[in-house]
Amino acid sequence: MPSRSTDNILYDRKLKQYVLGSRVVKRSITNIRNLRPFTQLVWVAKFSHELLLNKRTSTLRDVFYSAQAYNIQFKNQEESNNIIVDLETVLGIPREEFNIFPEERSAIFGDLTIEYTVPGYRGKRLNLSAHPDGILIGPSLLTAKIRKTSADKIIVIEKGGLFTRFIEERVHKRFNAILIQTGGQAPRTTRAFIRRLNEELKLPVYILVDGDPWGMHIAMVIISGSANAAHLRGLTTPDAEWIGITGTDILTYKLPSDPLTPTDIKRLKELQRDPRYSGKRWQKEIKAFLKHKRKSELEAFCKYGLTYIVDKYLPEKLK
Amino acid sequence: MPSRSTDNILYDRKLKQYVLGSRVVKRSITNIRNLRPFTQLVWVAKFSHELLLNKRTSTLRDVFYSAQAYNIQFKNQEESNNIIVDLETVLGIPREEFNIFPEERSAIFGDLTIEYTVPGYRGKRLNLSAHPDGILIGPSLLTAKIRKTSADKIIVIEKGGLFTRFIEERVHKRFNAILIQTGGQAPRTTRAFIRRLNEELKLPVYILVDGDPWGMHIAMVIISGSANAAHLRGLTTPDAEWIGITGTDILTYKLPSDPLTPTDIKRLKELQRDPRYSGKRWQKEIKAFLKHKRKSELEAFCKYGLTYIVDKYLPEKLK
Numbered sequence: 001m002p003s004r005s006t007d008n009i010l011y012d013r014k015l016k017q018y019v020l021g022s023r024v025v026k027r028s029i030t031n032i033r034n035l036r037p038f039t040q041l042v043w044v045a046k047f048s049h050e051l052l053l054n055k056r057t058s059t060l061r062d063v064f065y066s067a068q069a070y071n072i073q074f075k076n077q078e079e080s081n082n083i084i085v086d087l088e089t090v091l092g093i094p095r096e097e098f099n100i101f102p103e104e105r106s107a108i109f110g111d112l113t114i115e116y117t118v119p120g121y122r123g124k125r126l127n128l129s130a131h132p133d134g135i136l137i138g139p140s141l142l143t144a145k146i147r148k149t150s151a152d153k154i155i156v157i158e159k160g161g162l163f164t165r166f167i168e169e170r171v172h173k174r175f176n177a178i179l180i181q182t183g184g185q186a187p188r189t190t191r192a193f194i195r196r197l198n199e200e201l202k203l204p205v206y207i208l209v210d211g212d213p214w215g216m217h218i219a220m221v222i223i224s225g226s227a228n229a230a231h232l233r234g235l236t237t238p239d240a241e242w243i244g245i246t247g248t249d250i251l252t253y254k255l256p257s258d259p260l261t262p263t264d265i266k267r268l269k270e271l272q273r274d275p276r277y278s279g280k281r282w283q284k285e286i287k288a289f290l291k292h293k294r295k296s297e298l299e300a301f302c303k304y305g306l307t308y309i310v311d312k313y314l315p316e317k318l319k
Numbered sequence: 320m321p322s323r324s325t326d327n328i329l330y331d332r333k334l335k336q337y338v339l340g341s342r343v344v345k346r347s348i349t350n351i352r353n354l355r356p357f358t359q360l361v362w363v364a365k366f367s368h369e370l371l372l373n374k375r376t377s378t379l380r381d382v383f384y385s386a387q388a389y390n391i392q393f394k395n396q397e398e399s400n401n402i403i404v405d406l407e408t409v410l411g412i413p414r415e416e417f418n419i420f421p422e423e424r425s426a427i428f429g430d431l432t433i434e435y436t437v438p439g440y441r442g443k444r445l446n447l448s449a450h451p452d453g454i455l456i457g458p459s460l461l462t463a464k465i466r467k468t469s470a471d472k473i474i475v476i477e478k479g480g481l482f483t484r485f486i487e488e489r490v491h492k493r494f495n496a497i498l499i500q501t502g503g504q505a506p507r508t509t510r511a512f513i514r515r516l517n518e519e520l521k522l523p524v525y526i527l528v529d530g531d532p533w534g535m536h537i538a539m540v541i542i543s544g545s546a547n548a549a550h551l552r553g554l555t556t557p558d559a560e561w562i563g564i565t566g567t568d569i570l571t572y573k574l575p576s577d578p579l580t581p582t583d584i585k586r587l588k589e590l591q592r593d594p595r596y597s598g599k600r601w602q603k604e605i606k607a608f609l610k611h612k613r614k615s616e617l618e619a620f621c622k623y624g625l626t627y628i629v630d631k632y633l634p635e636k637l638k
Binding site: 058061104118119164297306 | 374424451
């Protein structure tokens, strides 16, 4: 299988994501040192196969403990996680497709009708505006068929509080949008679902995050993924757009702000050298942050009233 | 208003929660030192009043930034949070009732029909088994009317992965239960909703958490609340029951376990002296942990297969 060591991880400008290079590692049962990881890999494959057959889902932690039922030894969860990533690499598909899901769940809201494929719900439809606190993005939603929508865009928001505000202010209707909340760094399930909506419905994706290097990177991971998913496709949305809060916005909108910490500045300098940030706009905005040395959270717009972000900022940025 | 200083926080054995004692603090506009917090309190009251009138919700962070729109000064969010707690104390109601909600959301699933009261959804009903990834517990759900259910119990689970497993294994049907996932420490909204279900539907509540002091305390906060909510009622469910993983379970079920860390042991000794843990069963289980010095996570049951926890453990504990 392709090697995942750092020197074999390359940035692909066309795919706009990290990919694995041409180096491969070979695991052979004739090599005694390979016997352990090889056996573990075969077991994880068998376990996943059973999950799929029985239509059960599982977590990384479950897999670690389940191994004990089969007398398969893992020193710790790190070792079992690593073998699961091996299986992803061999198959070239994310573990969610063999029913190993992350614990974290984010949420979605808007006029989008889906049709379930999970047992007990097969063929049932749900419109994702059914519950005004938002609909959880979990295994059932990820495996559902996308049926129809009247929306013409997707707005991704980093924070749960603002997601609720957007629903209350009827952003989904006023901007004809499907709203997605990531709750910080977007879980893989959510990134996979954003990609599906973007591909299957051809809807543009706009991302709204805090105005600091951490917010920028939440947007970037949705757009271009992370280096440790270099062996996978299908988790990125290369044409998604980071709309803000940009470094420039902090000045333009005179937002309440805090000084960047040394950690923030260090992080910005890392991003400056990161190939995913090589685009002109990213470089310009990183420089803006480094120049004024301030950061602002999305809630900072409340300075102008609770609805300013919806009434003024959003229309200007979506123009 | 009642003083919230530590020496005025007492444990009430009858209510099974912390309450405030008889000491009061007085804030007067004739005292120049009181002028600032008094003005802030009046502003927070006014701001909340507007939220309620406009049927908008908000977060602690929003309130902090919103103050700037009114030229009300808060040094930092700690100061504004504290004034919000002052308002809770004066009114004796949790801030959720004046529309200031936490960011975190947990989830619920099962045969329970609710009727919304929020704008745009008033009168609409939803059965909480509509979405098999679970229904988010947010402002809309908390303010909904509880209409009907066929369930005869509530099972609260600490972890999202297990919550999904329970839905897949149809625990809601097999045990006639409403399932609630807390995602670690239960958010206040969730604790308030558990209380409502317990009171309005008279359903018993069973809590399933990791077998360690942190899991126990997640259960305890649902049952008896926390010391810094001593000024509030309505967030606790005194007759909820912690079913496990108990210290004894770890031995009985021969669960895979890890040694307690020094921090775990320190925490257990704190709990031992905590009045909320004065009951016989709690004391016995704390001693069991301190004796075998092991802890086990809920996923540890996977050692016996993914469904053991549902097929064997749960029936035995609910007997």
